[in-house]
Amino acid sequence: MKSHATTLLAEVRTFRQNYPDVRYVDLIALDIPGHFYGKRYPIEMLEKVAAGSPLKLPQNAVLLGVQGGLFKIGDYCFNDGDPDANRRLVPGTLKPVSWESQPLGQMLITSDGTEAPIEFEPREVLAKVLERLQHKGIHPVVAFELEFYLFDKKLDNGLPQFARDPLSNDADDQPNLHIERLSRFSEVLDDMAQTARDQGIDITVITAEIGPGQFEINFGHLDDGMRAADWAALFCRSTRGVALKHGYRASFMAKPYLQFPGSGMHVHVSLYDGAGNNLLAAHQQQPLRHAVAGCLELLPHCMPIFSPNHNAFRRLGGTVNAATRASWGFEDRDACVRIPESDPRNLRIEHRLASADANPYLVLAAILVGLEHGLEARREPIAPLNEDRSSGSDFPLEMLDAVRAMQHHAVLRDKLGAEFVDVYCENKRQDHLAFQQEIHAREYRWFL
Structure with missing residues (x-):
């Protein structure tokens, strides 16, 4: 060898x-x-x-x-x-x-x-989680989906401008899901997809999303969680570079427009044993319910990972398919944890809460820890949204509250590492405080 x-x-x-x-x-x-x-x-x-x-x-x-x-x-x-x-x-x-x-x-x-x-390197945090799961005979299969916006290359006094439609040269300022948008922007989208493939990334479905100039690209399922996170990270880098080459800016910013949907990072995860059996599907899907309960229990304490900056919290609520409470449901895109329709072999969760600019290594680590915790605790989840549209539990909607909820949580400190949790929370606290150290024009308009 x-x-x-x-x-x-x-x-x-x-x-x-x-x-x-x-x-x-x-x-x-x-x-x-x-x-x-x-x-x-x-x-x-x-x-x-x-x-x-x-x-x-x-x-x-x-x-x-x-x-x-x-x-x-x-x-x-x-x-x-x-x-x-x-x-x-x-x-x-x-x-x-x-x-x-x-x-x-x-x-x-x-x-x-x-x-x-x-200990606090994101890739190392995920590596330890994956290694622990492997020792327990749990083998995740993972697929990421990433939403992003295209903007004009030139900013307008620092603000983004709508991407220009290559066919008409007009601003693509209308929210829609039309398939024709894929054709009109095909040159840059095809280059993004081919460049990603050249990086070894398995690009599958490309979708025109609701926001103007907004698209989603899906990746293939992998039985190597680390490689799946590598793909998500590398895709963001290559996509920004290709966009600039074509006269655009590509951004994974969570909420670039208040009036249009934000961009999310959706992560599909299924769990298998060493023989290839889907662990979530066993015993009439009871492990699935336990795994969902674990995800929902830890979700409020993982918000600094899922919403890693001030802008990411703007994405939550107010628009379609973005929750403000920890919830789950079958085939329900309003839920944080969605169970897509599938056969028992491919039964999985789709975790939909993270923003597109979140760290993919840490997002996957947090999701896997939630699943692991649920399988160990074996608790029943709250009612799915399919049964009760008001079902859900609160989670922090502001960074400093989120940091407080994360930093001293015993399960996260144990399973993600206490050193990482302390370092990460302080990094987010300091970033949030630094963001506040600038007076914006609106403050002068309101209070001068």
């Missing part, structure tokens, strides 16, 4: 043969707010890393705020000497970058799987 280093080295050398014009490769990882950070490596140095040379980046790069600044979080950032931490290359993720002006490659890196992984 080939060693890990031998396999990586072969991947790099094959890439160099296939893309001889590429001189640099971006080594990238997702930080807590869901932005990529990393370094641009000469391809020759990448071969050395693949062969076993150390790859180190600052540990605290993971802690960056939304605007890239560092916050004082415990002893991190200002009292720890800003140490480096080892990273490793993620096999199978070295791919060409086609949206830049020069030939370029990119490859995922991570601290998970190193001798001293960073």
Whole structure:
């Protein structure tokens, strides 16, 4: 059997043969707010890393705020000497970058799987959850769906403008689900889909959503939850790049327009045992009910993950298919946890609460912890919306309340890691406070 280093080295050398014009490769990882950070490596140095040379980046790069600044979080950032931490290359993720002006490659890196992984790195948090489930004989199958908006490339005094319809050159300012919108924007959408496939991502269904310039792209189901989250993260990066190449901006912002629907991250999860049996379908679907109950119980305490910023809370309620209470239902898109119609083999939950700009590694980790907790606690869920339209439990609708609900929750501290929970909550608290440190024009209009 080939060693890990031998396999990586072969991947790099094959890439160099296939893309001889590429001189640099971006080594990238997702930080807590869901932005990529990393370094641009000469391809020759990448071969050395693949062969076993150390790859180190600052540990605290993971802690960056939304605007890239560092916050004082415990002893991190200002009292720890800003140490480096080892990273490793993620096999199978070295791919060409086609949206830049020069030939370029990119490859995922991570601290998970190193001798001293960073406890609060999103990929490491998910890795620990998946490993624990595997030891329990639980094997998730996962598929992400992501909604996003296209805007005109130029902003209007910092505000987004509707994307221009390529056919008429008019603003695409009408909300609709018309299939013709896929044809009118086919050039950029086809490029987004093909670029994603070039990254190894299985793109399936493309939908014109309700909002003007809003679309949804679905990914194939995977029996590797980490890879599914990798796909979601990489898709966001490539889609933004392709949009700019075509004269648009693509944004996964949760609520860019108050009067139109927000953009969500929908996650389909089914659970199987080692023999391939659907665990949720056993015993007249009783485990499904337990899993739903666990998701709903933890949901109010995971809101900083599902709604990771001030704008994401704007998405909740007020428009179609966005809940303001923790609820579930069969074939009901108003529910946070929807049970799509399927045969027993494919029985699954669809978790619909997270915003499109949430961190996919952390969203999946939180969902899986909810399912795990439910299967262990074996409680009955509240009534589904199909039986009672008022069914549901409250969850925080403001960031500081959400952080308080998350930080000291015993189950989350145990299953996601106490160090991660503390770091994440403080990062969100500091980001929220930093957001408030600016006086907007409306305040002058109201109070001057």
